[in-house]
Amino acid sequence: MxxxxxxxxxxxxxxxxxxxxxxxxxxxxxxxxxxxxxxxxxxxxxxxxxxxxxxxxxxxxxxxxxxxxxxxxxxxxxxxxxxxxxxxxxxxxxxxxxxxxxxxxxxxxxxxxxxxxxxxxxxxxxxxxxxxxxxxxxxxxxxxxxxxxxxxxxxxxxxxxxxxxxxxxxxxxxxxxxxxxxxxxxxxxxxxxxxxxxxxxxxxxxxxxxxxxxxxxxxxxxxxRLHTAPAVRQYVVDLVTATRANRYLRLGASPRAGLQLLRAARAHAALEGRDHVLPDDVQHLLVPVLAHRIILTGDAELGGASAADVLASVVAAVPVPAAPR
Structure with missing residues (x-):
């Protein structure tokens, strides 16, 4: 070993x-x-x-x-x-x-x-x-x-x-x-x-x-020190980038948000007993890490949408990489 x-x-x-x-x-x-x-x-x-x-x-x-x-x-x-x-x-x-x-x-x-x-x-x-x-x-x-x-x-x-x-x-x-x-x-x-x-x-x-x-x-x-595969890092970038182009948001997530999301995902993986990060870790922390950083458009707020709703749609739209090691 x-x-x-x-x-x-x-x-x-x-x-x-x-x-x-x-x-x-x-x-x-x-x-x-x-x-x-x-x-x-x-x-x-x-x-x-x-x-x-x-x-x-x-x-x-x-x-x-x-x-x-x-x-x-x-x-x-x-x-x-x-x-x-x-x-x-x-x-x-x-x-x-x-x-x-x-x-x-x-x-x-x-x-x-x-x-x-x-x-x-x-x-x-x-x-x-x-x-x-x-x-x-x-x-x-x-x-x-x-x-x-x-x-x-x-x-x-x-x-x-x-x-x-x-x-x-x-x-x-x-x-x-x-x-x-x-x-x-x-x-x-x-x-x-x-x-x-x-x-x-x-x-x-x-x-x-x-x-x-x-x-x-x-x-x-x-x-x-936890291992993060290139595909998972790309997944984080894709999710953060998708918030910047979302029509329901007038302010998307910053590059700092991507860094924080990856660090939180590593911590979540460690608590789950794994020495590597999975896309599930990223998805699990997406709302706690990103919801307070994004700002909805006026139309989205009038329509009753929440930051969590918009982030759920972002997760649904961004392809999930295969389970990496």
């Missing part, structure tokens, strides 16, 4: 053991949402960022906090408000009277897991402070560049219903989130269990770390 193949098999075994522990811990807090937790793990292993968008009270912030508690790492929570300043996010240089020099004081973004609550309540100027951090894993302040810790994930929440006092995320900001998910309401059985476990206190109190930041960073590098 090829030593490289043997190594990836061993690494995937470790990945499964770690992610199973993380998922088991998170599902004790997030009742009846195994698919949502699975998507969170996919984004984490894909090295991306996650936007959680849903109505109030369904557990958006709880989900982000559960991941932060399950991974033993540095965590910062930011409550986005209209008066939040960009320097609160990135940091600021302060003059030290004793040394007569400027010292950099890191902002909230300097953590492995950054939980951004209601990101659309901050001003566009403050939102833009995250652009460099999310894309390049660094922050530039007063002409000096500071690297962010590894791994680094931003988990932001927003309420799509209440528009008063909010600032919609611009396309450049949305494009930096690998995936967008909605929690949805729990089924009655899960909600009943939640009343029993959450009613007397927060389940986060008893949540213990299942892994640490160094292990997660190693697993992310393992996912990057």
């Amino acid at each position: 090829d030593p490289a193949v043997a190594d990836i098999d061993v690494d995937l075994d470790r990945l499964h053991a770690v992610t199973a522990d993380v998922q088991r811990s998170m599902t004790t807090v997030i009742e009846g949402k195994d698919d949502v937790v699975r998507t969170v793990l996919t984004v984490l292993l894909g090295g991306g960022h996650l936007l959680i968008e849903d109505v109030p009270g369904v557990g958006k912030t709880m989900l982000a906090k559960a991941l932060a508690r399950t991974v033993d790492s540095t965590v910062r929570r930011v409550q986005f408000t209209p008066d939040l300043l960009p320097s609160d996010i990135t940091g600021v240089s302060v003059f030290n009277q004793d040394t007569h020099e400027f010292e950099f004081r890191p902002g909230a973004v300097f953590a492995n897991v950054v939980v951004g609550d209601e990101i659309n309540r901050a001003s566009p100027k403050t939102q833009s402070a995250l652009l460099e951090a999310m894309e390049e894993r660094q922050v530039t302040v007063d002409g000096r560049t500071y690297r962010l810790p590894d791994p680094f994930i931003v988990m932001a929440t927003q309420n799509p219903v209440e528009m008063e006092g909010t600032y919609p995320l611009p396309e450049a900001q949305r494009d930096r989130f690998m995936a967008r998910i909605s929690m949805g309401y729990p089924d009655p059985a899960a909600e009943l269990r939640m009343l029993g476990t959450h009613g007397s206190g927060s389940p986060l109190t008893d949540l213990r770390p299942a892994t640490d930041a160094a292990t997660v960073a190693t697993l992310v590098r393992t996912v990057e």
